[in-house]
Amino acid sequence: MPIPGPNELPLYSGTYDCAKKTVTKEGIRGLYKGMGAPLSGVAPIFAISFFGYSVGKKLQQSFPDEKLSTLQLFYAGAFSGIFTTAIMAPGERIKCLLQIQHADAKPKYSGPLDCAKQLYREGGLRSIYKGTCATLLRGIYTICKKLNID
Structure with a gap:
């Protein structure tokens, strides 16, 4: 996960958020x-x-x-x-x-x-x-x- 810059939020708030965003953007194949x-x-x-x-x-x-x-x-x-x-x-x-x-x-x-x-x-x-x-x-x-x- 990229390190957020000053006054920026992290890309993902946790494991489930990461999985949800990955599936949303790339589909289920993104997990693999x-x-x-x-x-x-x-x-x-x-x-x-x-x-x-x-x-x-x-x-x-x-x-x-x-x-x-x-x-x-x-x-x-x-x-x-x-x-x-x-x-x-x-x-x-x-x-x-x-x-x-x-x-x-x-x-x-x-x-x-x-x-x-x-x-x-x-x-x-x-x-x-x-x-x-x-x-x-x-x-x-x-x-x-x-x-x-x-």
Whole structure:
């Protein structure tokens, strides 16, 4: 949400006001703007997540059936987060950029592919992967919650 200037009211007064204004201006599809990029990566993300978790466990085991401690399971989950971030980070960045565009202004990006192309033109791969550290930390946290590691 943009920061209001001096003597200006915020664009939205809360969550419900934001949803109502979005649906009014853009229709129900406005609530799902920018979701194509992350949805296209869901299947590969989970496949890579399980692969990374398996590799993380195997790296810590002396023999195949060795039972791992909670901390070792945490490390395996964190290790899998590194793998998934390579796919998640660009999709998350594109989704966020598409979602912050205002319906009443001329949008900078016409869709996920246009957004990716413009980001690449502006700053190369570094621009596309901006925010990767935050995405990595979120991925590690999510995996650990799925494994019931607190």
